[in-house]
Amino acid sequence: MIDALQLQLRFSPALANKPSAPRTNPSPESPHKPFNPFENPENGPLFITDLPPSHNLVLNKFAVVPEHFILATKKFKPQTHLLEPDDLEAAYACINAYHEKGAEGQLYVFFNSGPHSGASQPHRHLQLLPVARMKDGLEDPTAWDVLANRLVGGRTVETPFRTFAGAISAGMTGEELHAIYLTLYRQAVEAMRDHSLPGTEINESVTAKVDGEPAQISYNMAMTRNALVICPRRAEGATIVSSNGDLVGTLSLNGTVLAGTALVKSQAEWDTIRNDGNGRVLLDVLGKIGLPLDA
Incomplete structure (x- = not known):
């Protein structure tokens, strides 16, 4: 069964202010030390709680939807290194806790790794989005579902980039989740x-x-209650050109693309993509960020 690709376009101007590289800590004691928002967050305004033994939950300062939060390692571990069993186990624990809230209690988890993935912080962290909040503003919330969910269970979606997907389920251990992740x-x-x-x-x-080795490629990982998906990346984004040939800007995409979501940062990008009746502009960018389907 081949499903049509469903894409959601979101205007997130706050992302325009998000640093693309680690900022320098202005402290005179360590003038060259990069600022790390996930280092000792317990006393900060964004701290939610710790998730023993190895992770913290914090709100995302640059949220793309309400209640957007982050699962970060307590100790510094590089974002460019492979995930470990406890990372995946902690992420799935959050997914399962949300699921127990009811039908609207779904979480979408994504991880950006490498220079072409949309990653912006070197401290290892996974990002978590409530699916109900991702549907806010849609005229028909039932018309869109998370792309990662539609890539398992014998279904195929016509994406402009190649993905690798595996089914997961409640009750799997961190080691079992990690084995699927490494296979993909x-x-x-x-x-x-x-x-x-x-x-x-x-x-x-x-x-x-x-565990802990540097990754060989840039990639995004997505996790839902039923799916674990990896998308290899060869570019963070691509330029947007209007129908009359004018350069509008550069659309950069992170792991939200595996939800079937594209985030734009400027009004010009938003207007150009929305006014493109056949979706050519957005599909052109999506076709350049990953591997072609024949790869």
């Missing part, structure tokens, strides 16, 4: 290795066999 990750690496487009270079010095 390795499939993505092999697909990148077989392709020679710009941005598909692979770090051959690491093997993805040991």
Whole structure:
């Protein structure tokens, strides 16, 4: 069964103010130390709670929907290294807790890793979005569902980029989730290795066999209650050109793309994509950020 691609466009001007690289801590004691919003957040206004033994929950200062929050490691671990079993176990615990709230209690979790993924902070963190809040403002909330959910269970969606998906379920251990994650990750690496487009270079010095190793590629990971999906990335975004050939800006995309969501930062981008009746502008960008379907 092949499903049509459902895309949601969201205008998030707050993202225009989000730093794209670590900011310098102005403290005279450490003038060159990058600012780390996830270091000792307990006394800060965004802190929610700790999730023993290894993670904290904090609100996202640059939220794309209400109640957008973050699962960050207590100790510094690089965002560019492979996820570990406790990361996935903690993320699924949050998903399961939301599910127990009822029909609207769904969480979408995503992880950005590597220079082409939309990542902006070096401290390891996964981002969590309540699906009900992602449907706010839609004329028909039933007309859109999270893309990651539609990539498992024998279903195929006509995406402009290649994805690798596996089914997951409640009761899986962190080790079981991690095994699925590594299987999909390795499939993505092999697909990148077989392709020679710009941005598909692979770090051959690491093997993805040991927890904590640097990842060989840029990628996004998405997790829902039923699905774990990886999308290898070869570009963070692409330029947007209007129908009359004018350069409008650059659309950058992160792991929300695996929800079937594109976030735009400026009014010009918003107007150009919304006024494009056949979706050519957005589909052109999506076709450039990952691997083609024949890869």
